[in-house]
Amino acid sequence: MSKxxxxxxxxxxxxxxxxxxxxxxxxxxxxxxxxAQLAPPKDRGGSKSGLLYFFHQFLRREYLxxxxxxxxxxxxxxVCYFKIIGPYQLVPPTTVLKVFILKLTQVNPDGxxxxxxxxxxxxxxxxxxxxxxxxxVPLGLFMGWYTRLNLVVRPIFDLIRPIPPIAWxxxxxxxxxxxxxxxxxxxxLASFVPCVINSFTGIRLTNPILARVARVHGxxxxxxxxxxxxxxxxPMIFNGLRLSxxxxxxxxxxxxxxxxxxxxxxxxxxxxxxxxxxxxxxGMLTIGVLGALLSWGLSKAESHFVxxxxxx
Amino acid sequence: MNSPKSHPxxxxxxxxxxxxxxxxxxxxxxxTKILPDPFQVIGEIxxxxxxxxxxxxxxxxxxxxxxxxxxxxxxxxxxxxxLGLMMGWxxxxxxxxxPIFEIFRPIPPIAWxxxxxxxxxxxxxxxIYICYVGAFIILALNSFTGxxxxxxxxxxxxxxxxxxxxxxxxxxxxxxxxxSIFAGLQNGMSMAWMCVLAAELVGGREGIGFIIIQGMNLxxxxxxxxxxxxxxxxxxLMAIVLRILEKVLCPWRRELV
Numbered sequence: 312m313s314k315x316x317x318x319x320x321x322x323x324x325x326x327x328x329x330x331x332x333x334x335x336x337x338x339x340x341x342x343x344x345x346x347a348q349l350a351p352p353k354d355r356g357g358s359k360s361g362l363l364y365f366f367h368q369f370l371r372r373e374y375l376x377x378x379x380x381x382x383x384x385x386x387x388x389x390v391c392y393f394k395i396i397g398p399y400q401l402v403p404p405t406t407v408l409k410v411f412i413l414k415l416t417q418v419n420p421d422g423x424x425x426x427x428x429x430x431x432x433x434x435x436x437x438x439x440x441x442x443x444x445x446x447x448v449p450l451g452l453f454m455g456w457y458t459r460l461n462l463v464v465r466p467i468f469d470l471i472r473p474i475p476p477i478a479w480x481x482x483x484x485x486x487x488x489x490x491x492x493x494x495x496x497x498x499x500l501a502s503f504v505p506c507v508i509n510s511f512t513g514i515r516l517t518n519p520i521l522a523r524v525a526r527v528h529g530x531x532x533x534x535x536x537x538x539x540x541x542x543x544x545x546p547m548i549f550n551g552l553r554l555s556x557x558x559x560x561x562x563x564x565x566x567x568x569x570x571x572x573x574x575x576x577x578x579x580x581x582x583x584x585x586x587x588x589x590x591x592x593x594g595m596l597t598i599g600v601l602g603a604l605l606s607w608g609l610s611k612a613e614s615h616f617v618x619x620x621x622x623x
Numbered sequence: 624m625n626s627p628k629s630h631p632x633x634x635x636x637x638x639x640x641x642x643x644x645x646x647x648x649x650x651x652x653x654x655t656k657i658l659p660d661p662f663q664v665i666g667e668i669x670x671x672x673x674x675x676x677x678x679x680x681x682x683x684x685x686x687x688x689x690x691x692x693x694x695x696x697x698x699x700x701x702x703x704x705x706l707g708l709m710m711g712w713x714x715x716x717x718x719x720x721x722p723i724f725e726i727f728r729p730i731p732p733i734a735w736x737x738x739x740x741x742x743x744x745x746x747x748x749x750x751i752y753i754c755y756v757g758a759f760i761i762l763a764l765n766s767f768t769g770x771x772x773x774x775x776x777x778x779x780x781x782x783x784x785x786x787x788x789x790x791x792x793x794x795x796x797x798x799x800x801x802x803s804i805f806a807g808l809q810n811g812m813s814m815a816w817m818c819v820l821a822a823e824l825v826g827g828r829e830g831i832g833f834i835i836i837q838g839m840n841l842x843x844x845x846x847x848x849x850x851x852x853x854x855x856x857x858x859x860l861m862a863i864v865l866r867i868l869e870k871v872l873c874p875w876r877r878e879l880v
Contacts, residue, residue, distance in 0.1 A: 375718040462634040474855035475817040481839035561731035583737035599730035
């Protein structure tokens with residue numbers, strides 16, 4: 312096996328360099344790996360020189376990432392510096408950083424500090440998300456476990472599901488005004504659907520043998536649900552929660568764009584009205600970073616929860 | 624889990640009729656000015672088909688939205704799929720493009736709306752761009768994970784049998800990634816559909832999103848609900864078309880549940 316690797320390595324970069332229109336990198340300097348090649352025994356099983364080779368490649372590839380990021384930022388800066396794109400369309404990364412720091416202590420031009428906008432958005436998103444999780448996950452689980460409930464709820468659920476949550480925004484605003492209530496309602500709807508679907512799927516994937524064993528030993532249906540169905544559904548439930556959180560965050564931004572008086576979506580909308588690309592880009596990046604942080608937090612919670620389950 | 628095989632259809636019909644009954648009762652309770660009943664909504668759809676809203680009938684508005692979605696979707700397929708495949712297959716591409724991709728990935732496509740309007744104006748360009756971003760990220764991500772996590776056994780088998788890298792890629796990795804790619808095609812389509820709505824809500828003079836925002840501005844919940852029904856129907860229709868396409872093109876996909 313270890314002999315076939317180098318040959319594929321030699322073939323690989325040539326194809327790649329053709330595809331990328333580059334010069335000819337020496338075959339040994341670039342490692343191409345498929346998931347098969349990343350299998351641990353192969354990389355570590357070689358001689359000492361193989362290990363060194365691997366280490367060398369590892370370093371080299373990390374360098375590539377950093378270089379590509381630097382090139383990207385320099386290109387961005389350059390595009391602005393040479394006025395290829397005007398200052399009312401795009402501002403350079405250095406300005407973005409400056410405005411970001413400034414916005415932490417300044418309310419202009421949209422009436423609130425950056426962190427105040429961020430906190431109001433985060434609070435709303437979490438409110439809608441938690442509400443949806445508290446109702447949606449049990450509903451999905453029960454729908455998966457009790458067929459009769461599924462038959463009753465399914466048709467209504469399927470009727471409402473194809474309507475994207477964003478399409479609810481005008482109706483929600485008409486019903487509940489532009490305040491917290493309308494947004495919480497829209498976010499709730501957006502994160503409700505993935506919670507239900509994934510919990511439903513998760514509990515349907517319960518190993519029937521385990522359920523039957525428990526039943527033979529005299530467990531009641533509800534005990535089987537609680538002790539066997541629920542734990543086996545947990546990975547899928549978390550999958551649903553992750554999708555829900557994403558949907559909540561996206562929908563929140565949409566709702567704030569359409570009608571709001573605070574929040575990050577409102578901030579970038581104001582930035583657009585005032586033709587201030589710096590505010591818009593700072594807001595966009597903040598939205599991205601906070602979204603990434605939210606899903607990171609959830610995956611931390613998941614790994615904690617799942618591993619503690621496994622120990623018992 | 625005692626399953627009543629007897630009357631699944633009956634239960635479904637019962638629950639739907641209860642749903643519509645309670646809708647009608649709720650309408651009686653709060654008044655048609657807040658919640659119009661189902662018949663009014665159907666009447667409004669028919670009215671929108673016949674009488675133009677800001678110069679266009681419902682059909683024309685729908686076609687406007689569909690055109691934007693399809694252009695963006697086509698562009699996303701042409702650019703996102705190859706990018707994802709390349710990133711999944713070669714670690715060089717992954718290392719170069721990966722970090723830049725990671726910066727943009729967590730930004731919801733809807734957050735691009737203000738920038739897109741600054742860059743491309745409120746006309747077609749910005750709306751197509753937003754749908755494009757939405758579909759592009761999903762397509763690239765799914766084709767990436769599809770090719771990245773091909774079962775090593777498949778790759779090793781093909782390699783033992785003497786396949787070169789080109790055949791490994793075209794003959795093993797791409798077909799193995801196809802289920803994931805198709806999932807991406809479906810999610811990308813629904814994402815593009817959602818994005819076009821959001822873009823039309825924020826600024827636009829035509830399209831299905833314009834109808835519902837106009838309903839809000841005119842205080843006409845029946846118009847909003849009519850728009851929502853049409854949106855839901857079209858979304859469901861697109862999902863069905865893609866599912867049929869998948870069954871034809873990718874029969875080896877394993878179904879969950």
